[in-house]
Amino acid sequence: MSLQSYLVISIILFSLGIFCVLTRRNAISILMGIELILNSCNLNFAAFSRYVTPPDDISGQIIALFGIVLAAAEAAVFLAIILAIYREFSTISPDETDTLKG
């Protein structure tokens, strides 16, 4: 496999993530879309680390590791906020929790 194949896959993942975030009407699905976006970035870093940087430079892989940790932290906070939303509104659809307007 060449670098191109990895980049094509990561762009597809990224686009799917953005599509999911923009079209889904459920907070959990939005979170899944965000995870797709973050994973496409991690794939990019790992691929660039393999093909672009010198073999003894593993900074790309380390950035990917940090990316995974941050995705987990973000998911934790996101789920906690979804729980708070569910307690107040009894729904997790972004359309029905849209009360602040103007």
Added chain:
Amino acid sequence: MTNIASIPYFIPEIVLVVFAVVIILYDLGSKKTGGNGAAYLGLIGLVIAVITALVIGSEDRSLFLGMVRLDSFAMFFKIIISVATAATILFSVRSSELDPETKGEYYALLLAVTLGMYLMASSTHLLMIYLSLETVSLTSYILAGFLTHSPRSSEAAFKYITFGAISSGTMLFGISLLFGMTGTGDIMLISSKLGEMFSQGNVYPLAVLLSITFILAGVGYKIASVPFHMWSPDVYEGAPIPITAFLSVASKAAGFALFLRLFYSGFKSADASIDWSMMLAVVSALTMTVGNLAALPQQNVKRLLAYSSISHGGFLLMGGVLLTSEGLQAILIYLIIYLFMNLGAFFVVILIANEVGSETIDGYRGLVSRAPLIAVSMAIFLFSLTGLPPLAGFAGKWILFAAVIKEQLYWLAVIGLLNSVVALYYYVRIVKAMFLESSDDTESLSFSPGSLVLLLIFVVPTLLLGIYWNPLYELSRASLGKLMG
């Protein structure tokens, strides 16, 4: 500098971490007694952090193998951010919105955000930039949703994290492309690599433009610039008022620190080929126009100030598109002035929300007869936000417009001037309600002496800096350091 050798220069950040932990432990021990011990511990931590930062000094040093840079630019923003956090702690003590039971975590989180902002102001590596941005974002989401029994606050946190997660994910994608093109994460190296690649012609300008645009999504979201501003009115309206004040000042300042360091140290060499500064000039014009026009019909003062802070972000961005040290100096000066006038305005909103129980303009009717000092202070802050002489806001705008006109970006200066006129209309609506309209409630309001002293701390600089801004000028010149290269 290696990791171990860097630690002595990292003491301010370590102090913040230690105090955040101490506050949590203190909170565990004092659940039943209540009181404001956690808040004062937070203040002590901030003061010690600032003192140690000043003792360490701002000699140019690269720490932790090029991850973080200690320089006068970082120092400037650390002090601005610390002042804003200290003010937020004092506001929180006086705000009746927060539940005393959970205040310990609240102050520990505030110190954690401050730590993230310190790092945002000093990161020089793409990984560190992303990590510090996420530290600030994740803790801000929690703080925005801190009122657990308020639907508004939960909704604010939900909107904040949805927009925030998408834009920071987009930014990480941009960072990964940039990393792939240059093979490094160090922004100084990226700058020289990009310059080299453009001069040899072995790079697609479109790819660089794409990655810079993606990175702008994350940065633009932090400074609430169009088109990444949609979260800010809802979040500002729903969050606890002290947090709204904090987000509108400290978060914006830290966002500008990150933006300026990234774009001036990292992407400056790419400007000749892809002209990102022109793109940002358009963003700046749109940001101030959209912010101002949307503020016109607002009835909720918090929401009105949210839109006004978007438009101030647009004004600040004007200085960032010029690529001159005058423009950067104008940003730094404007940020100091904005710190005092905006925090002051939000403090009045807190006092009124406590006493009158209203956040709408109707709650401000006849305020001059009920609480003259508060009404006059609010008028000073609002006129200063408009930019009327002889108040501080005028000095800030004057220096900013002078820098823009010097670079002959006349269209941007004209849009900025027109926007200042529009802004006058909605700020004056509040002043009119306070001074010219009468309310059914005529009972006079009383405020604690502590609150009035705190209010004066913001009024005095707003008045003084408008007629005597030389020290600001010297300070901002000294703070630029080597950012302009």
